[in-house]
Amino acid sequence: GQNIDQPTEMTATEGAIVQINCTYQTSGFNGLFWYQQHAGEAPTFLSYNVLDGLEEKGRFSSFLSRSKGYSYLLLKELQMKDSASYLCAVREGRMDSSYKLIFGSGTRLLVRP
Amino acid sequence: DSGVTQTPKHLITATGQRVTLRCSPRSGDLSVYWYQQSLDQGLQFLIQYYNGEERAKGNILERFSAQQFPDLHSELNLSSLELGDSALYFCASSVDSTGSYGYTFGSGTRLTVV
Numbered sequence: 001g002q003n004i005d006q007p008t009e010m011t012a013t014e015g016a017i018v019q020i021n022c023t024y025q026t027s028g029f030n031g032l033f034w035y036q037q038h039a040g041e042a043p044t045f046l047s048y049n050v051l052d053g054l055e056e057k058g059r060f061s062s063f064l065s066r067s068k069g070y071s072y073l074l075l076k077e078l079q080m081k082d083s084a085s086y087l088c089a090v091r092e093g094r095m096d097s098s099y100k101l102i103f104g105s106g107t108r109l110l111v112r113p
Numbered sequence: 114d115s116g117v118t119q120t121p122k123h124l125i126t127a128t129g130q131r132v133t134l135r136c137s138p139r140s141g142d143l144s145v146y147w148y149q150q151s152l153d154q155g156l157q158f159l160i161q162y163y164n165g166e167e168r169a170k171g172n173i174l175e176r177f178s179a180q181q182f183p184d185l186h187s188e189l190n191l192s193s194l195e196l197g198d199s200a201l202y203f204c205a206s207s208v209d210s211t212g213s214y215g216y217t218f219g220s221g222t223r224l225t226v227v
Contacts, residue, residue, distance in 0.1 A: 033216075042115060042203060042218040043156070087156065091212060098161070098169040099211045101146070105155035 004104035006088050011110045012078055020073045020107045022088030030093040034062050034073045037085045083111045116140060117219035119204050125225045131192040134222045136204030138185055144207045145187040146216065147179055151200040162187055163210040199226045
């Protein structure tokens with residue numbers, strides 16, 4: 001089975017930095033994704049980590065530690081439009097060579113002026 | 114526009130009825146995934162098809178079924194609908210069966226059961 005935990009809600013100020021944590025327990029770990037989802041809209045891809053370390057992409061960075069079952073998404077220079085839910089998702093490889101992308105419940109981020 | 118097309122965008126139906134949701138994957142993608150997202154809940158994986166065949170199964174109810182056609186579009190059939198089935202249903206697609214190159218989501222179908 002799998003278990004993915006993220007904080008339910010976070011609040012931050014425009015221009016600041018925020019870190020959203022994700023911990024997971026899963027068998028057959030095969031990569032971790034972060035998605036952004038505005039209310040009622042499709043999730044959009046932000047980042048992918050399969051090896052330990054930091055992946056930087058503009059204002060967004062994502063970190064993975066496989067031994068600790070831990071990842072974080074770092075958002076810098078926050079903008080009002082960054083108010084959204086941030087979904088941590090783990091890709092799980094199975095014995096039958098299939099893969100599943102399992103999502104956490106998401107962290108709702110509110111950016112205030 | 115992500116390239117993944119879902120129809121209809123909205124659907125309102127009564128309990129006990131049956132509906133079909135449709136998904137056309139992004140051009141070149143062979144895998145289709147179905148997810149259910151209830152209000153304030155995470156995305157729950159339902160089922161994956163790859164090149165016409167079922168590839169992986171999640172927490173899909175027996176009242177629900179899906180298939181992928183030769184042209185790679187997929188349909189999710191929901192029958193004997195209950196109030197609790199009201200949710201956003203998302204389709205995603207990927208190039209291969211593993212999702213190694215990422216997953217692209219459609220805009221979803223919002224199903225309301227009354």
